[in-house]
Amino acid sequence: MAFELINEVVELSPAFFEKLVVELLVKMGYGGSIKDAGKAMGRSGDEGIDGTIKEDKLGLDIIYIQAKRWKPGNVVGRPEIQKFVGALAGQGAKKGIFITTSNFTKEATEYTPRNEAKIVLIDGHQLAQLMIDYNLGCTTQQTYEVKQIDRDYFGEE
DSSP states (O other): HHHHHHHHHHSOOOHHHHHHHHHHHHTTTSSSHHHHHEEESSSSTTTTEEEESSSSSOOOOOOEEEEOOOOOOOOOHHHHHHHHHHHHHTTOOOEEEESSSOOOOOOHHHOHHHHHHHHEOHHHHHHHHHHHTTTSSSOOOOOOOOOOOHHHHHHOO
């Protein structure tokens, strides 16, 4: 299912993909509601930032997002991560999430910025699993409940 989900996501427009990423992060508990928690930039000239999300419901910190909707096999290398770190520095930001539908090179995953920036990388497989875990772009077909006696309930005090 994860493979099929990523194939669907790759066919989306860049703007829809950026919105999907913000929606996923909100479902994961960042920021509160879509209305005031996150924002997809969705425009060219975004200076390397595709969206933002509040780290918590109070908005004590902002996390910047880079979303690359690349076909599998077109891997994200270290230069792309370095550009994102530079974009964060340009915003005075310290936290970023770089999400791709593809994969990262070994050099990209091993890169650690020398400034205070903290970057989380999410590849296509992780993205699909998060979408499944948080029911974004997929629905549950069947659920089974198996009941048993709750022995704790019947225990005497």
